Amino acid sequence: MSSVSQSPRGWTRGQVALAFLVLSAAIACGLAVYSSASSLTGLSRAAFSVLFLPLLLSLVLSFLLDPLVNQMERLFTRTGSIFIVYILTLGLFLLAALWLTPHWQEFWSNMRTDFPRYTAQMIETLKSLMTGLHERFPLIESYAFPTKVRIWAEQLMAAILAQTPHSAMKVGGLMVIVPLFTFFFLRDGRKIMRSCVALAPNRHFEMIRDLSYLISRQLAHFIRGRIIEAIIIGLVITLGLSLTDIRYAPMLGIFAGVTNLIPYIGPIIGMIPGILIAFVDLGAGGQFWWIVILYILIAQVLIDNFILIPVLISRVSNLHPLLVFFAIIVGGKLYGIIGMIIGVPIVSIVKITLLEIRAYRRTFRLPETALESDRPH
C-alpha cells in the first residue's frame, strides 16, 4: 500500500513533463482522428447521396428484369440474355415515349395557363365554403385560409417551373447510369451476393446462405409485385380517363400509378389532381362522377384490393398504418418526395427480413419440439 501512495510523489520533474506531453499528444491525436472521422462521414454521406437514387432504381429494375433474364438464360448465355431483355425494354420505352411526347408538349404548354385557372377555381370554391362556414361559426372569420392556399399554389407553380430544367438534367444522367448499373447487377448480382455470403464464418455459413436466399426471393417477390401493381393501376386510370373528355389523361394515370406505391395515403394523393381537373373542366356532371367512381371504386377497391393485392402481394408484408405514416414522414424528411415513395417499401423490406428469419427458425424448431412431446409416450 505504501509503495502505491509513494509512487506519484517519487516522480521526477522530467517524468511529469513526459506524462504531460504524452497525455496532450494523446488528446491531440484523439481530436485529429475525431475531426477527420467526422469529415470522413461527411464525405461518405455526400458520396452516398449521389449514388443513392441510381443505385436504388437499378436495384429495383434488376429485381424486375431478373425473372425475364433467367427465362432467357435457358437458351442463351447470361450476358446475351441481358442484352435481349435490354433491347426489348428499350423498344417498350421508345413506344411509350412516342405515345407520350405529343401529350407531354401539349401538357407543358397548357399547364402554364391551366394551373392558375385550376387553383383560382379551387380558391373560389374554398371562399364560398368559408362564407358558408362564417354564417354558422362567426368565430373563425379572422383566418385567411383561401389566401394561404393561393400563396402556396403560386409557390408550387414557381418551384415546378424552376426545377424542371434541373430535374431534366438529372433524369438524363439517370437514363445513362441506371441501365449501366442494372446491367452489372443482373450479370454479377449472384457473384456479389456469393462473395458477401462467403465472408460469413464457417459455423454460420450454411444458415446465412439459406437465409440470404429466402430473404432475397421474398424481396424480389415484394418489389416485383409493387411495381406491377403500380403499372396496372396507372394503365387502368389512363384507360378509364381516356373514355372521358378530361385532358392530361396519361399524366394523371402515371401520377396515380407512382403514388400508388405509397399505401393508404398514396391513392388519395393520386386522385386529387384528377378529380380537381375534372371538377373544374367538366363540372359536377356525369363525367365527373364517372371519374370519381373510376378512381375510388374501380381502381382502388375493385382492381387493387380485390385482384392485385391478393394475387401479387402477400398479406404478411402488410404494415400497420401508424408505421406507414412514420415511414412517409421520416422518408420525406430525409430524401424529399422520393423518400416519401421509398420510405414505406424500405420499412416493408425490413419487416419481410425479420419475418423470414423468424419463419426460418420456426421451421427448424418444430420437429424438435414434436420429438420432445413424443418422448413421454
Add this chain to the structure above:
Amino acid sequence: MDPLWTNIFHKKLDEESLAYFLKHLPIFSELSPRSLATLESIVHVRNYKANETVFEENDPGSGMYMIRSGMVKIYARSQNGVEDELARLGPGDFFGETTLTAPAPRAASARTLENTELVGLFRADVLELAERKPAISSSIFLGLTRVVSERLQAASLEIRRLQNQLGEDISPENVET
C-alpha cells in the same frame, strides 16, 4: 485458382481443379463438362481448421458437404453428453446429402479432425439453378437421387438381414404377439 480461367486455358480437366474433384464423386460422375463448369460456379469451397464444428445435431440443414482434403468425424451425442462416433470420412466422401432437397434438422454432428477443405452444395444454389438451367439442375438431382436410392436399398437390405437375424434369435411365439 479462378475456375473461369482454368476452364478457358485447360480443355482437359486438371487434376488440381475443382471440376476434376467433382467429376470423381459418384453423385456427379455422369455430368457433362459444361454442367460441371456450371456446378463449379454454384458450390462453395470452405477451409476448416482442425477440430472445427461443421454442424451440430438439430442445426437447420440445407445442403451437402464433400471432402476435398482432410478428415471429418460424424458423431451423435448420447443423452449424458458422450460423443458416439458414427463415421470417419476422408477425401472424396460426402455427407449431409439428404437435406439437400428436404429441409430438416441435422441428424448428427460433424467436426473436422485436421485441416480440411470442404466443398458445400446448398439447396438455395440448386433451386436458383433450377430456374436458370433446368437441364443441368435436373441432372444434378438425378445423380443425387441415384446415390440416395442406392443407399436406401442397401439400408432396407440391411434391415431385412437384421430382421432375419432377430427372427432366428427370438422364438416364434414372441414374434407373433
